[in-house]
Amino acid sequence: MRTLVVDHPLVAHKLTVLRDVRTPSLVFRKLTEELVTLLAYEATRDVKTVPVEIETPVTRTVGTAFAKPTPLVVPILRAGLGMLEGMIRLVPTAEVGFLGMARNEETLDIITYAERLPEDLTGRQVFVLDPMLATGGTLKEAVRFLLKRGAESVTCLCLLAAPEGLKVLEDELDGLPVSLVLASIDERLNEKSYIVPGLGDAGDRLYGVAG
């Protein structure tokens, strides 16, 4: 599995403000979008393209366009939704599908409670959005689900990852066409499976705590 941590002062600065407990939801949402756009630039480096002939005001020339089928962007509900705008700003012709996954707190199994995706993903380059790679359980299941549907490759964009979750993905998705693009690898998970130092509950910070 290819893992890239985007090491750039703009990413580091925006991430620092995002982590700050005093940052309000409105700013948090805007910074998340900006960070995702920066990650998307790296995550789309291997997107498939075809040559296209165009005419400039001066001459005919050959340029570059996305190949068909177009990339598919899949935010994992709920927190991944906060990353969608930042991604499609850079890839406006991408198709968007949705996956809702949650952990059954008794059995610890991951259940898929919502799914709106093309049935056949053959040949699709898929970009999964999930801000926090904590235990790795949800992301592992999401990637497997997409590959089973025929996805050619899956690139996951996360803001933060814990080493524990990274190891789960490395062990369980070894040899599969999966890449990870991250803004930071943090220290560890705490006893509640929150990333440390982290940024708290990404969904709550994006949307406020539903009562």
Ligand code: URA
């Ligand atoms: N999900 C979050 O929103 N935050 C964490 O720290 C871990 C998982």
